Amino acid sequence: MEKINLAQAFATFSDYWSPRVAGDINTAQIKLAKFKGVFDWHHHEHEDELFLVVSGTLRMHFRDRDIDIEAGEFIIVPHGVEHCPEALGDECHVVLLEPNTTLNTGNVTNDRTVRAPSRI
Amino acid sequence: MEKINLAQAFATFSDYWSPRVAGDINTAQIKLAKFKGVFDWHHHEHEDELFLVVSGTLRMHFRDRDIDIEAGEFIIVPHGVEHCPEALGDECHVVLLEPNTTLNTGNVTNDRTVRAPSRI
Numbered sequence: 001m002e003k004i005n006l007a008q009a010f011a012t013f014s015d016y017w018s019p020r021v022a023g024d025i026n027t028a029q030i031k032l033a034k035f036k037g038v039f040d041w042h043h044h045e046h047e048d049e050l051f052l053v054v055s056g057t058l059r060m061h062f063r064d065r066d067i068d069i070e071a072g073e074f075i076i077v078p079h080g081v082e083h084c085p086e087a088l089g090d091e092c093h094v095v096l097l098e099p100n101t102t103l104n105t106g107n108v109t110n111d112r113t114v115r116a117p118s119r120i
Numbered sequence: 121m122e123k124i125n126l127a128q129a130f131a132t133f134s135d136y137w138s139p140r141v142a143g144d145i146n147t148a149q150i151k152l153a154k155f156k157g158v159f160d161w162h163h164h165e166h167e168d169e170l171f172l173v174v175s176g177t178l179r180m181h182f183r184d185r186d187i188d189i190e191a192g193e194f195i196i197v198p199h200g201v202e203h204c205p206e207a208l209g210d211e212c213h214v215v216l217l218e219p220n221t222t223l224n225t226g227n228v229t230n231d232r233t234v235r236a237p238s239r240i
Binding site: 001002003004005006007023024025026027028030046047048049050052062067069070072073074075076077078079081095097098099 | 121122123124125126127143144145146147148150166167168169170172174182187189190192193194195196197198199201215217218219
């Protein structure tokens with residue numbers, strides 16, 4: 001059991017849209033991810049997903065509106081809700097909290113799907 | 121579905137050791153709490169518990185050592201592990217992530233037990 005420093009953990013990887021598992025809380029996981037540009041529209045059939053922004057700005061597109069999430073802010077996207085994350089500006093660093101069954105691309109499978117995210 | 125700003129949410133309450141529920145992620149919950157002084161030794165029989173420090177310093181006492189967690193750092197205390205949180209200095213603000221069955225005082229019941237935490 002060790003503490004994790006977010007800045008140090010984010011410094012250990014540089015690829016985008018590839019979440020790293022940073023810990024398990026029963027059936028939930030905390031993951032760290034770097035976002036750049038626009039991801040793909042998707043939803044998660046069963047899993048709710050929390051996005052806590054650590055640096056940069058995350059624009060979460062929904063079908064009916066956009067919400068900009070800044071550092072120190074979070075949003076929970078309920079299961080079933082279509083969303084498309086976009087990093088505004090350069091890149092953004094995000095802490096994800098979600099069930100350990102969550103696939104990053106949800107109902108979509110493409111070359112950005114990460115089936116077995118590595119651990120910090 | 122709205123974003124939550126942590127600083128604004130922490131500003132809505134001032135009591136210590138009384139977590140507020142800030143959202144549900146399936147069977148997990150995100151809670152916000154202010155700590156001051158020393159809490160009580162306890163463990164959670166089934167629930168793992170994540171402590172992410174937003175401001176101040178959290179000293180987590182374990183039976184064999186202490187770990188100081190600063191802003192931007194987190195620790196996951198596995199179920200069954202005795203721990204006793206202490207805020208060093210003035211107060212510390214903590215984001216908790218844990219199953220929605222988690223009682224703040226774990227296996228102990230006393231006047232700081234919060235059975236039905238209110239929502240932000």
